[in-house]
Amino acid sequence: MKKDIILAGVGGQGILSIAAVIGYAAVQSGLYLKQAEVHGMSQRGGDVQSNLRLSDKPIASDLIPLGKADIILSVEPMESLRYLPWLNEKGWLITSTQPFNNIPDYPSMDDLITEIEKLPYHIALDADLMAREAGSLKVANIVMLGAASPFLDLDYDQLKKAIAFLFGKKGDEIVELNLKALEAGRNVGLKNAN
Amino acid sequence: MQKLLLLGDEAIAQGAIDAGLSGIYAYPGTPSTEITQYVISSKEAREKNIKATWTTNEKTSAEAALGMSYAGKRAMVCMKHVGLNVAADAFINSSITGANGGILFVVADDPSMHSSQNEQDSRFYGKFAMIPILEPSDQQEAYDMVHYGFDLSEKFGIPVMLRITTRLAHSRAGVTRKLPRQQNEIKLPANLKQFILLPSIARKQYKGLLNNQRHFLNEAESSDFNHFRDGKDKTMGIITCGLAYNYLLENFPDGGIPYPVLKISQYPAPEKLVEKLYNECDSVLVLEEGYPLVEELLRGLLNNGKTIKGRLDGTIPRDGELNPGIVATALGSEMAVSRQVPAIVANRPPSLCKGCSHIDSYSVLNEAIAQYGKGRVFADIGCYTLGALAPYNAINTCVDMGASITMAKGASDAGLRPAVAVIGDSTFTHSGITGLLDAVNEKSSITVIILDNSTTAMTGGQPSAAFAKIEDICKGLGVEDEHIRIIKPLNKRHEENLDVLKEELAYEGVSVVIPRRECIQTLNKRMRDKQKLKEKRVDA
Numbered sequence: 001m002k003k004d005i006i007l008a009g010v011g012g013q014g015i016l017s018i019a020a021v022i023g024y025a026a027v028q029s030g031l032y033l034k035q036a037e038v039h040g041m042s043q044r045g046g047d048v049q050s051n052l053r054l055s056d057k058p059i060a061s062d063l064i065p066l067g068k069a070d071i072i073l074s075v076e077p078m079e080s081l082r083y084l085p086w087l088n089e090k091g092w093l094i095t096s097t098q099p100f101n102n103i104p105d106y107p108s109m110d111d112l113i114t115e116i117e118k119l120p121y122h123i124a125l126d127a128d129l130m131a132r133e134a135g136s137l138k139v140a141n142i143v144m145l146g147a148a149s150p151f152l153d154l155d156y157d158q159l160k161k162a163i164a165f166l167f168g169k170k171g172d173e174i175v176e177l178n179l180k181a182l183e184a185g186r187n188v189g190l191k192n193a194n
Numbered sequence: 195m196q197k198l199l200l201l202g203d204e205a206i207a208q209g210a211i212d213a214g215l216s217g218i219y220a221y222p223g224t225p226s227t228e229i230t231q232y233v234i235s236s237k238e239a240r241e242k243n244i245k246a247t248w249t250t251n252e253k254t255s256a257e258a259a260l261g262m263s264y265a266g267k268r269a270m271v272c273m274k275h276v277g278l279n280v281a282a283d284a285f286i287n288s289s290i291t292g293a294n295g296g297i298l299f300v301v302a303d304d305p306s307m308h309s310s311q312n313e314q315d316s317r318f319y320g321k322f323a324m325i326p327i328l329e330p331s332d333q334q335e336a337y338d339m340v341h342y343g344f345d346l347s348e349k350f351g352i353p354v355m356l357r358i359t360t361r362l363a364h365s366r367a368g369v370t371r372k373l374p375r376q377q378n379e380i381k382l383p384a385n386l387k388q389f390i391l392l393p394s395i396a397r398k399q400y401k402g403l404l405n406n407q408r409h410f411l412n413e414a415e416s417s418d419f420n421h422f423r424d425g426k427d428k429t430m431g432i433i434t435c436g437l438a439y440n441y442l443l444e445n446f447p448d449g450g451i452p453y454p455v456l457k458i459s460q461y462p463a464p465e466k467l468v469e470k471l472y473n474e475c476d477s478v479l480v481l482e483e484g485y486p487l488v489e490e491l492l493r494g495l496l497n498n499g500k501t502i503k504g505r506l507d508g509t510i511p512r513d514g515e516l517n518p519g520i521v522a523t524a525l526g527s528e529m530a531v532s533r534q535v536p537a538i539v540a541n542r543p544p545s546l547c548k549g550c551s552h553i554d555s556y557s558v559l560n561e562a563i564a565q566y567g568k569g570r571v572f573a574d575i576g577c578y579t580l581g582a583l584a585p586y587n588a589i590n591t592c593v594d595m596g597a598s599i600t601m602a603k604g605a606s607d608a609g610l611r612p613a614v615a616v617i618g619d620s621t622f623t624h625s626g627i628t629g630l631l632d633a634v635n636e637k638s639s640i641t642v643i644i645l646d647n648s649t650t651a652m653t654g655g656q657p658s659a660a661f662a663k664i665e666d667i668c669k670g671l672g673v674e675d676e677h678i679r680i681i682k683p684l685n686k687r688h689e690e691n692l693d694v695l696k697e698e699l700a701y702e703g704v705s706v707v708i709p710r711r712e713c714i715q716t717l718n719k720r721m722r723d724k725q726k727l728k729e730k731r732v733d734a
Contacts (some may be wrong), residue, residue: 010542027199027368036365037201040224040309040653044577046544051365060443062365065518066531078540084533102545107538115536 001031001153002057004064006083007050008074010100011043014141015075017166019050021145024162025154026054036062045102047079054154073148075127075141076100077112084119093119094148094189096127096140123147123192130184139181146185150193156186200369202362205333206272206300207232209340212374216267216295217245219255221624222653223274224309225363226302230272231654242377248650250659251595251624252277256284256299263297263353264389266381268344275303275316280595280625282319285353289323290391290399292351294383296344300356302363305484305515309652311575311594313513315484317461320355324403326410327355327461328419329436333367335419335459341372346413350406359483361515362437411462419459422467427452430503431475433468433492434458435482441521442481463488472500479524480504483516545580551647551711552578554683554691556588558709559614559643562695566612572605574598574626576618577651577713589616596625602640603633612699615642620650620658627667630704634672639702641695644668647713655716668706677705684711 005022007015019035026033036051051064066085072093074080080095087093095116099109116124125147131140142163149159160179167175200208207229210218220230233239233246245262249255252273262269271281278285278301285299301319304310320327328343330336336358343354387395414420425431431454434442439457456471458464472478472492477500480489489504503509509524510516522528546553555578563570573579573589574597581588591601598615606613617626622644633640644664650656660667668678679698681691691709698705 011544023199023366027197032368033199034365034367036361038308039228039364044544044547044580044652045542047542059367060440060447061518062361062367062437062440063517065444065522067533078538079542081536081539084535085531087533089532103540103542105540107540111538115538 002055003053003071003153004069005052005054005071005073005148005152006064006069006086007052008072008079008083009048009076010079010102011045011048013075013100015048015050018073018141018145019052020166021142021159021162022052022054022152022154024166025158028161029154029158031056032059034059034062047082049083054152071148071151073144075144077109077116077124078107081112081115091121092148092151093122094144094151095122095124096144097124098126098128098140123189125185125188127185130188131181134181134184135177139178142178142181143185146182146187147189149182149186150189197368197370199366200333200337201228201364201366202330202333202336202358203228203302203364204232205337205369206340206356206358207236208369208371209337210270210298211236211239211242211244212372213341213344214268214375214377215244215270216377217259217262218270218272219247219249219258220272221249221252221255221277222650222656223277223302224653225304225360226272226274226277226300227653227656228363229300231656248656248659252281253284256281256288259297260284260288260291263293263295264383265295267295267378268297269295270298270300270340272300273302274310275301275314276311276594277301278316278319285319286323287391288353289325289403290396291389292399292402293347293353294351294381294388295378296347297353298340298343298347298356299353300358303357303359303484305359308360311592313484315487316355316357317484317487320357320461321487323353323355324407325353325355326413327357329357329459329461330362331434331436331439331457331459333362333365333369336362337369337371339419342419350409352403352406357436359437359515361483407462411465414460414462414464415466417460417464420464420467421457422470423451423455423457425451425453425455428454428475430477430479431456431471432479432481433471433488435480435488437483438481438516438521441516441518444518445522445525445527458488463491468492475500477501477503479509481510481516481521481524543583545583546577547714549714550577551683551709551713552581552645553586554685554688554711555643555645555709556581556586557685558683558688558691558695559616560586560588562692562699563612563614566699570605570610570612571614571616572598572602574615574617574621576621578616578618578645581616594625595621596629599626599629599633599640599642602642603629603636603638606638606640611639613640614699615640617642617644618651619644619646619648619660619664622664623658623660623667627671630668630673630706631671633704637703640704641698641701642704642706644706644708646708646710647716648710649713649716651713651715655713655719664708673704673706677701677703678708679706680708680710682711683709
């Protein structure tokens, strides 16, 4: 088993929480993991990514080689496209369609959707809308994790346990909210996987 | 022992806690910040009474660590690569004094300049100081090397450098802990003159350091962190330094590298192992993260031996960090990349946060200085350096910590009026105070804007040494009371702030304007913590 995942977004959008959930589930499943993050200046509203690598064998590089990522999981549509050279032939691009527009030359949504739809394997969903339906805009990143969950080769129960563990300190209500978001995203992912 | 999922930085921190550390000192700087942050936040470290603190700058960090070493305890000092420039005086001389308790200089380099002004390679500093250098290839080695580094430091009574780069600092992996060991008791140096660098003593000490060089080399030759792995194909031998080893392995996913490989993670470079590789192979490929240190050693001045491939002959780009693709190219195999980044994807540079006080300060500055024309603003290092970008385009320089004030002074000496310095509160106490004293002593005509957001914001909101002290410091240095002006950078106060700044720009002498409003990030965090506390109380 080997999954190379690029998590993408804008500084402050919470891609590291997605990484934390997958990471915890992976370690509990007895897998090896390496996860390169971006800290420092870029976190101030710039583009950020995290290279997350899971494997049942020891992992060498902290960085995913070009053309080797199995999944690009993005919480922002334009950012999902920035890492296309890393995606392998059969790789999935899974992104939220909710734009984070903090630059003057942000492209049009139509152009973004056109580019996303050029990919043979893609899932695009409005994570903000689904998060609001689940109960809070704050769980949009967990909706996206849910959408990617059928492709991670991780036991779904392990993901749920990871959420329960990582959000447990914040109370049962928050855990329930995140599980609901995970489930909602997962349903979209499953529909597209088949 | 349990396995922890740790950043390279955190692995070093946990390694230090477990290796009997007594004190860690640092000034925050990407990518080194998380080492000290981890120890400060560690319950275990608190229970063990480990001193963990942010200091005013890297030099004061290094000297405090050296003092702890003098007293016989283990100390660590952490910094980013350019921080070592600030600490260089203490660092270089500490190789002459030597250590008593173990002391590690942890330096995090930033090749590709993700968050820095240059990509200097700290291994050259280590070589310059003639001390052993450790360069981990992964998080586990980073952890293990702290323990080993303290042992090495205490065995030879010498400071040891632990050099990492951004990618390891900020990448997470599983780390197995060792059994924790006790801290040292206080124990003064056997020779109470060891740390007195009077010429007569320093000469002796220096001879001792020179004499130790062969021992440091022997340690590197026999170190478990350096190893030679044979391969059948002798047309090429490969030397990897630190993290580069992983990028090489990545290119042979099923194992079985056909070439002989020398992995170097401890310096001085192990001569015998290098010689063996060189003699057995027709050519050598050197993979190192940073400057071509080992490659230059191998080539010598004339390069009249075998073919040496690396950063100097263009096999590897001369600048920037390594990655698996660059190593693949160097090995002669291209990575298959079928997809390009669509042309519509725009750059998204970092920017000042919404609601940031610097935005209001720059809006006042831009308007106040408009009548004099552009090109008069000497800035410094922090979030406010982003004022260089559109839409602010408000500053003209950013060189090193504290350079704003002294460069403004120099330009003012040259006749440029007004000459404005823009510096953050934490940067001011880091390296701005002495420059301001120069300006006061010479009655230079400069306007110093100390942007006081009451934190070290860029690195994540560490406490600022300047907190609640700025006016007193300025007064103490001799800035006239009536030319120390505090304003509140808010849009609604734009006009009154503008008047203040215009007055001070027109003043022939040293004036200090302090726009003071808390960083929006630390403010939000404080509010969240307050809310949490409230909820907790309600629950109770």
